Amino acid sequence: MQTDTIDTQPYNDQNPGTSGLRKKVRTFQQVGYLENFVQSIFDSLENYSGKTLVLGGDGRYFNREAIQTIIKMAAANGFGELIIGQGGLLSTPAASHVIRKYQAFGGLILSASHNPGGPDEDFGIKYNVGNGGPAPEKYTQSFYRRSQSITSYKIARFDDVDLDTLGSQQAGELKITILDPVADYADLMQSIFDFSLLKQTIGSGFITLLFDAMHAITGPYAKRILVDMLGASPESVINATPLEDFGGHHPDPNLAHARELAERMFGPEAPVFGAASDGDGDRNMITGSNIFVTPSDSLAIMAANAHLIPGYAKGIAGVARSMPTSQAVDRVAAHYKIPCYETPTGWKFFGNLLDAGRITLCGEESFGTGSDHVREKDGLWAVLFWLNLIARRRQSVADIVHEHWQKFGRDIYCRHDYEAVETSIADGIVEYLRAQLPALPGQSFGEYTVKYADEFRYEDPVDGSISQNQGIRIGFENGSRIVYRLSGTGTVGATLRIYLEKFEPDAAKHHQDAQEALAELIGLAEHFGEVKKRTGRAGPDVTT
Ligand code: VG1
Ligand code: CO
Numbered sequence: 150m151q152t153d154t155i156d157t158q159p160y161n162d163q164n165p166g167t168s169g170l171r172k173k174v175r176t177f178q179q180v181g182y183l184e185n186f187v188q189s190i191f192d193s194l195e196n197y198s199g200k201t202l203v204l205g206g207d208g209r210y211f212n213r214e215a216i217q218t219i220i221k222m223a224a225a226n227g228f229g230e231l232i233i234g235q236g237g238l239l240s241t242p243a244a245s246h247v248i249r250k251y252q253a254f255g256g257l258i259l260s261a262s263h264n265p266g267g268p269d270e271d272f273g274i275k276y277n278v279g280n281g282g283p284a285p286e287k288y289t290q291s292f293y294r295r296s297q298s299i300t301s302y303k304i305a306r307f308d309d310v311d312l313d314t315l316g317s318q319q320a321g322e323l324k325i326t327i328l329d330p331v332a333d334y335a336d337l338m339q340s341i342f343d344f345s346l347l348k349q350t351i352g353s354g355f356i357t358l359l360f361d362a363m364h365a366i367t368g369p370y371a372k373r374i375l376v377d378m379l380g381a382s383p384e385s386v387i388n389a390t391p392l393e394d395f396g397g398h399h400p401d402p403n404l405a406h407a408r409e410l411a412e413r414m415f416g417p418e419a420p421v422f423g424a425a426s427d428g429d430g431d432r433n434m435i436t437g438s439n440i441f442v443t444p445s446d447s448l449a450i451m452a453a454n455a456h457l458i459p460g461y462a463k464g465i466a467g468v469a470r471s472m473p474t475s476q477a478v479d480r481v482a483a484h485y486k487i488p489c490y491e492t493p494t495g496w497k498f499f500g501n502l503l504d505a506g507r508i509t510l511c512g513e514e515s516f517g518t519g520s521d522h523v524r525e526k527d528g529l530w531a532v533l534f535w536l537n538l539i540a541r542r543r544q545s546v547a548d549i550v551h552e553h554w555q556k557f558g559r560d561i562y563c564r565h566d567y568e569a570v571e572t573s574i575a576d577g578i579v580e581y582l583r584a585q586l587p588a589l590p591g592q593s594f595g596e597y598t599v600k601y602a603d604e605f606r607y608e609d610p611v612d613g614s615i616s617q618n619q620g621i622r623i624g625f626e627n628g629s630r631i632v633y634r635l636s637g638t639g640t641v642g643a644t645l646r647i648y649l650e651k652f653e654p655d656a657a658k659h660h661q662d663a664q665e666a667l668a669e670l671i672g673l674a675e676h677f678g679e680v681k682k683r684t685g686r687a688g689p690d691v692t693t
Contacts, residue, residue, distance in 0.1 A: 150305050150306075150320070150323075151305065152224070153225075153303070153306060155302055155303075159300075160179070160185060160296065162176075163185065163186050163293060163296035163297075164293045165275065165292060166636075166637030167495040167638050168262065168273075168275055168497075168637075169260075169273050169274055170186055171261045171264065171272070171638055172271070172273070173269070173270070173271060173272070174267070174272045175268070177272045181302070183219075183274070184218060184302045184304065185299050185302060187274070188222065188301075188302035188303065189292050189295035189299055190257070191226045197226075197255075198228075199227065200229055200230075201232060201251060201253040202228045202253060202254060202255060203231075203232045203239070203247050203248045203256030204219060204231055204232070204233045204237075205234035205330065206238065206239065206258060206429075207240070207366040207391075207428045207429040208236070208238050208391040208392075209261065209270075209271075210270070210394060211272045212393075213237050215259055215272070216233065216312065217310065220233075220320070220323075221307065224307070224322070225303035225305040229322070230324040230325070231324070232247060233327050235313060235328065237259075239330045239366075240330070240334070240366045240430030240529075241262075241429040241526075242334070242523050242527035244256050244525075245277060246337055246523045248277055248280075249281040249523065250337075252279070255276060255277055255278050256277045257274060258274070259272070260273050260275075261428065261638075261640075262400075262429050262638065263399060263401035263406075263432060264401075264638070264640065265395060265398070265400075266428070267393065270394070277524070277525075280504055280524050282496065282500035282525065283525070284497065285500065287614065289497075305320070305321060305323075313327070314327060315328065315329060330370075335374050335378065338374060340460065341458065341459065341461075342460065342536075347379050348378075351381050355421070356422060356536060356539055356540060357385075358381055358421065359413055359414070360381075361387050361388055361407045361409065361423075361425035361426075362386060362388050362389045362391075362425075363398065363402065363406070363426065363427065363428070364388045364392040364396040364400065365391055365430070366428065366429055367430040368386070368390055371529065372386055379536075387409060401432075402426055402432050402516055403516065404441060404693070405692075407425040410423050410424075410434075410436070411436070414436040414439070415439055421437065421545060422436075422437055422535065422536060422539060422546060424528075424531075426528030426529065427516070431517060431519075431527060432517055433528040433529075434516055435531065436546070437545055437546020437550075438545060438546065442550055443475070443562050444513065444515065445470070445475035445478070445512075445560060446475070446550060446560070447531065448511075449477035449478040449480065449481050449553065449560075450538075450550065451510055451512075452465065452478050452481040452482065452485075452510050453481045453484075453557070454542075457538060458541075461509060461510075465508075465510055466507060467482070467490065467509065468481070468487065468489050468510050468511060469490035469491070470489070471492055473514055473564070474513050475514065475562040475650045476628070476650065476652070477557065477562075480560075488507060491607075492607055493616050493619035494619065494634065496519070496524075496525055498607065498609070498616070500524050501610075504611070506521075508521070509521050512526070514562070516693075518531045519531075554656065558653060559659045560650055561651045561653055561663050561666045562649065562663065563663045564648050564649070564692070565646070565649070565688075565689035566691040566692075566693075567647075567689055568641075568644045568690040570684050571642055572642055574643075574683055575643035575644075578645060578680055578683055579633070581683075582633055585677060589623060589677075594673055597627065597629060597670070598626040598627075601622070601624045602621075602622070602623045603621075604617070604618055604620070604621055605618075606618075606619065620633065620634035621633045623677060627651075629670060630650045631677065632646075632647070632648040632650075633647055633678055634648075645684075647689070649667045649670045649671060649674060651667055651670055664692070
């Protein structure tokens with residue numbers, strides 16, 4: 150096998166964000182851009198010679214091309230085997246499972262998740278370590294450092310590999326195995342959930358369902374699992390064909406982007422259950438007939454009901470949530486006397502807690518829930534969890550949610566996103582907020598008295614690593630919170646997220662509209678952050 154060492158110049162913007170390096174496709178298409186980043190990853194890793202790397206992506210534009218380049222670079226850098234999803238496809242949770250199942254050294258996942266795809270849209274790449282989870286910060290920081298001084302990369306010379314035929318082939322010393330991207334994952338799901346109960350409950354018509362794959366990676370997974378294995382009707386999976394540009398939409402599972410699903414779930418004759426997943430299959434939106442379940446509530450409800458699911462029948466060790474996620478799950482943890490951890494945004498912070506057996510379930514307000522079955526959040530897993538729950542409790546989604554609120558109280562919650570804000574304006578807002586923090590505690594604003602105002606800092610309880618500046622929090626005596634943070638996944642300007650939360654113990658007040666119930670807090674968020682004033686916007690671009 151002939152390998153070449155190609156001279157290159159560093160790019161100064163290869164700093165991974167919340168979930169890998171995400172940029173416009175055109176940025177990735179610059180000479181040596183992808184190669185520099187991949188070589189920077191390989192250069193930062195040790196002792197992988199002869200070992201296995203998993204490779205797959207969400208099928209977006211540039212996926213196949215990038216995979217061919219990475220195959221040749223992995224060969225030149227001395228990996229022994231590549232396991233690649235057929236067609237270059239692997240959902241993020243399936244990639245995590247494949248890494249674990251085949252005890253691979255690590256994996257490269259090509260995705261920009263819920264961001265749009267196509268020649269003018271986004272692409273992304275991230276490295277996952279041997280536990281199947283996203284590389285912790287100490288890795289991503291060293292990838293970035295290496296990218297700033299890189300002078301060459303290594304690449305092998307051979308013809309493009311056939312990504313579509315299952316089985317193993319040899320390219321020089323490198324073994325390449327193309328595997329069915331769905332099979333192992335479907336087996337894993339079958340080992341966690343009660344498939345015979347689900348089949349029966351769907352077959353009897355008690356559960357009718359609608360799943361929106363948003364023309365992204367979960368189409369083939371949903372068809373195999375929901376339709377072929379569980380007997381749902383083929384029409385219950387919509388937008389099931391993965392497209393390179395997701396049909397021109399944002400593959401972002403929320404009520405704004407999964408519009409067809411939202412219309413049907415809130416229309417007459419709505420199915421019992423509706424859900425959607427994102428570009429790379431790790432997010433989920435849960436709805437029922439005429440009800441939307443916030444991801445924070447979904448996590449809390451899962452934690453409270455986990456014992457009803459075969460895979461968690463023995464009980465759960467603990468739970469974790471990202472800092473901006475509502476405190477609903479904390480109440481469940483307190484009730485069952487299990488630990489609850491608060492981590493910075495991004496799945497990479499759950500890995501150590503999962504590996505150490507300290508937690509079983511975890512989640513984020515951004516439509517992400519998961520468990521110790523893999524080391525990523527998992528969209529279809531969440532769908533199956535809810536279906537299993539509905540089948541076991543024989544109740545509607547609305548009844549399950551309302552009973553939960555009655556027992557634990559409701560954490561009324563919403564998030565406001567201001568997208569593509571000029572970076573200097575966004576930084577100015579953060580500075581302005583930061584300057585106010587020391588003086589806020591003790592001050593009262595109507596019924597809200599500030600209890601604490603700080604910047605979230607996390608010390609990992611397992612390895613002691615510290616992450617600073619993970620979002621600004623203003624917490625009130627009555628348990629309400631306002632959180633501000635800048636997104637680490639956007640590709641245009643800055644995205645400012647404002648997270649708002651208010652606890653309502655009184656069941657008589659549980660059926661309020663979230664925006665109305667949070668109106669006073671929304672006003673306070675503007676008072677502290679001057680976001681509308683400084684951006685000149687009338688309101689958020691996206692409310693979830
Ligand atoms: C967002 C979410 C975060 C999530 C991340 C990756 O990050 O807020 O909770 O972990 O996306 O999810 P940010 O930095 O933009 O707020 V995915 O499905 O995009 O891999
Ligand atoms: Co995603």
